[in-house]
Structure formats: C-alpha cells, structure tokens
Amino acid sequence: MELTREVARRFNNFYKLDGRDVLPEPDVLLTPSPKLPGTDGRKMSKSYGNTILLSDPEPEVRKKLKTMVTDPARVRRTDPGDPDKCPVGDLHKVFSTPETLAKVYDGCRSAGIGCIECKGWAADALVQVLNPIQERRAGFTEAEVKDILEDGSERARVRAEQTMVEVRAAMQMPE
Numbered sequence: 001m002e003l004t005r006e007v008a009r010r011f012n013n014f015y016k017l018d019g020r021d022v023l024p025e026p027d028v029l030l031t032p033s034p035k036l037p038g039t040d041g042r043k044m045s046k047s048y049g050n051t052i053l054l055s056d057p058e059p060e061v062r063k064k065l066k067t068m069v070t071d072p073a074r075v076r077r078t079d080p081g082d083p084d085k086c087p088v089g090d091l092h093k094v095f096s097t098p099e100t101l102a103k104v105y106d107g108c109r110s111a112g113i114g115c116i117e118c119k120g121w122a123a124d125a126l127v128q129v130l131n132p133i134q135e136r137r138a139g140f141t142e143a144e145v146k147d148i149l150e151d152g153s154e155r156a157r158v159r160a161e162q163t164m165v166e167v168r169a170a171m172q173m174p175e
C-alpha cells in the first residue's frame with residue numbers, strides 16, 4: 001500500500017493532465033477491527049504458518065483454535081485476563097455476537113471462564129461464518145470459477161486501460 005501511494009505521489013508530482021493529478025492516491029479501507037491475528041498471535045500470514053483458512057473444515061478450525069495463544073497473564077485458570085490483550089479476544093471482536101463478546105469480557109476479566117471454553121465460543125462463531133462460504137464454494141464447478149476469474153480480469157483490464165490512456169497523455173507518449 002505504501003509503495004503504491006508513493007508511486008502515485010511521484011507520478012502526480014512529475015505529470016499532470018489538464019492541470020490535475022492522474023493517479024488517485026490509494027488509501028486503506030479499515031473495518032473497526034483491522035487486525036486479524038494468526039494462531040500464534042502475530043499477523044495472520046501463510047509464511048508464518050499461523051493461518052485459519054476460509055476453506056478449513058470445522059474440525060481443523062477447532063483444532064487450530066485450541067492451540068491458539070492467549071493473554072499471557074492467564075497462567076492459571078484462576079488468573080484474570082484481558083480480551084484486549086488476547087488474540088482470541090481479537091477474533092471474538094470480529095466474529096462473535098455482542099452477547100458472546102460481553103460474556104468473554106466478563107468471564108475473562110473475572111476468571112469466570114477458562115480459555116478452552118472461550119476458544120470454543122470463538123470456534124463456534126468462526127464456523128458460523130465459514131460454513132456458508134464453504135457451501136457456496138462447493139457449488140461452483142471448475143469451469144464456472146474460471147469464467148468468474150476471466151470476467152474479473154476483463155473488467156480490470158478495461159479499467160486499467162482507461163487509466164493508461166490518461167497516463168500516456170500526461171506523459172505525452174504516443175497512444
């Protein structure tokens with residue numbers, strides 16, 4: 001994102017078209033919970049091997065959640081914790097209902113619930129989100145997926161060419 005912003009800024013500094021910028025500077029669109037942690041608490045990334053995949057079947061999701069790191073302050077079951085310092089808490093913020101989230105905050109801070117129970121609720125919430133995605137995915141044939149990808153590529157190509165026409169004009173390059 002930063003690199004793309006820099007490219008747009010540099011280009012706009014050098015070239016104008018009818019006195020205006022050609023490349024809009026991109027910006028991030030963040031949800032209220034922009035960070036989705038991986039099972040080890042770091043940024044979720046394939047290269048870290050800490051991902052929960054959209055295609056993971058339910059048993060796999062539950063298995064991964066079971067080993068997910070938690071608030072390090074909760075060494076013993078009787079130690080209170082803080083969902084704001086726990087990657088599982090971050091998942092709850094994205095996927096759980098307000099009622100479940102309230103139970104997580106109350107239970108964690110009072111040590112009224114254990115992490116295993118809490119992770120079970122997080123897995124329930126995740127599975128609820130993943131199930132319809134996986135069902136929809138299973139309904140597509142390989143040919144249909146290829147068509148969708150080709151259609152998306154074509155639309156992207158048309159948009160990119162519109163921009164490139166302006167880029168070449170601004171740089172006074174031949175069409």
Ligand code: SF4
Nearest residue numbers: 071081086108115118
């Ligand atoms: S109870 Fe839940 S939010 Fe609190 S530390 Fe354990 S897993 Fe994290």
